[in-house]
Amino acid sequence: MRTWQLADKVRSNKPRILHIANTVAAAFSDAGLRALGARSWLSVNEAEIEELVTLSQALVINLGSLQGKALSTMLNAGKAANRAGIPVVLDPVGVGAISARRQQVKILLQEIRFSLIRGNAGELAQLAGITWRAKGVDAGSGTADLFHITQEVARRYGCVALLSGATDIIADENHLVTLQNGSAMFPKVTASGCLFSAVCAAFLAVSDGRYFSACVEACAVYIVAGELAAQDLQPSQYGEFSLALLDRLASIDSAQVAQKLNITIIQE
Numbered sequence: 571m572r573t574w575q576l577a578d579k580v581r582s583n584k585p586r587i588l589h590i591a592n593t594v595a596a597a598f599s600d601a602g603l604r605a606l607g608a609r610s611w612l613s614v615n616e617a618e619i620e621e622l623v624t625l626s627q628a629l630v631i632n633l634g635s636l637q638g639k640a641l642s643t644m645l646n647a648g649k650a651a652n653r654a655g656i657p658v659v660l661d662p663v664g665v666g667a668i669s670a671r672r673q674q675v676k677i678l679l680q681e682i683r684f685s686l687i688r689g690n691a692g693e694l695a696q697l698a699g700i701t702w703r704a705k706g707v708d709a710g711s712g713t714a715d716l717f718h719i720t721q722e723v724a725r726r727y728g729c730v731a732l733l734s735g736a737t738d739i740i741a742d743e744n745h746l747v748t749l750q751n752g753s754a755m756f757p758k759v760t761a762s763g764c765l766f767s768a769v770c771a772a773f774l775a776v777s778d779g780r781y782f783s784a785c786v787e788a789c790a791v792y793i794v795a796g797e798l799a800a801q802d803l804q805p806s807q808y809g810e811f812s813l814a815l816l817d818r819l820a821s822i823d824s825a826q827v828a829q830k831l832n833i834t835i836i837q838e
């Protein structure tokens with residue numbers, strides 16, 4: 571029986587999350603983490619990245635804007651995080667659509683041990699080696715079994731896999747759950763997936779190594795916060811939604827999560 575109290579631990583421990591973020595998502599991810607009660611900093615500077623890792627409780631590697639020496643900075647950060655024993659999250663933005671990114675993510679996956687890979691269907695299908703049509707940073711389209719994609723990513727890379735969309739699917743080698751909350755406004759908000767990955771990192775940072783459970787709690791908090799944010803808005807109020815999401819991340823409590831959450835445990 572979950573008590574949905576890990577958000578309180580994020581607020582009290584204030585873990586510092588280091589992102590190698592993309593230029594589109596950087597400010598929103600930082601704002602969301604602060605609202606949640608975590609601390610964050612962002613860097614793409616190779617000279618400082620290993621030192622920053624030693625001062626952080628989790629690392630997010632986001633492939634959204636891979637410029638300059640970003641790949642080697644990511645490799646150094648990821649390896650340093652593995653040495654330090656802090657969780658590392660991969661957000662493989664756009665790998666389903668862009669061949670250069672596929673090459674780069676392959677190197678990252680060979681060299682770094684990820685705790686969580688969080689992406690949409692097109693991104694995770696690519697990492698699972700399953701056919702899908704993705705043309706941008708959104709999910710694209712396909713008919714493959716989403717459970718199979720998620721479980722295959724978890725199995726191949728020995729981590730938690732979280733496939734996001736109208737239904738979120740979370741798997742590791744032994745567990746499988748789905749969560750169905752959120753709002754249709756989420757895909758209209760720039761970088762709502764990138765912030766989701768950062769929120770997962772904050773929960774992983776305070777999880778004492780219980781990564782699957784922490785990802786389920788992070789997902790529950792994020793999508794229920796989104797559902798509450800949308801409840802008083804008209805469907806076109808996307809701008810208001812992004813601000814209301816930050817407000818709800820700051821105020822959400824375990825009772826609200828427990829009351830609203832629609833979770834299905836498929837494999838315990």
Ligand SMILES: Nc1ncnc2c1ncn2[C@@H]1O[C@H](COP(=O)(O)OP(=O)(O)OP(=O)(O)O)[C@@H](O)[C@H]1O
Nearest residue numbers: 690707734735736752753754756757761762763764
């Ligand atoms: N149709 C929907 N209904 C409800 N919630 C949704 C819907 N689509 C996405 N979400 C929620 O939006 C959040 C972000 O997931 P999404 O799959 O859109 O990420 P993404 O494609 O990586 O985003 P981005 O690349 O824009 O940062 C998740 O919490 C997910 O539950």
Ligand SMILES: Cc1ncsc1CCO
Nearest residue numbers: 592594634635663707761
């Ligand atoms: C639109 C976009 N382009 C690169 S990253 C990003 C944010 C959503 O992934």
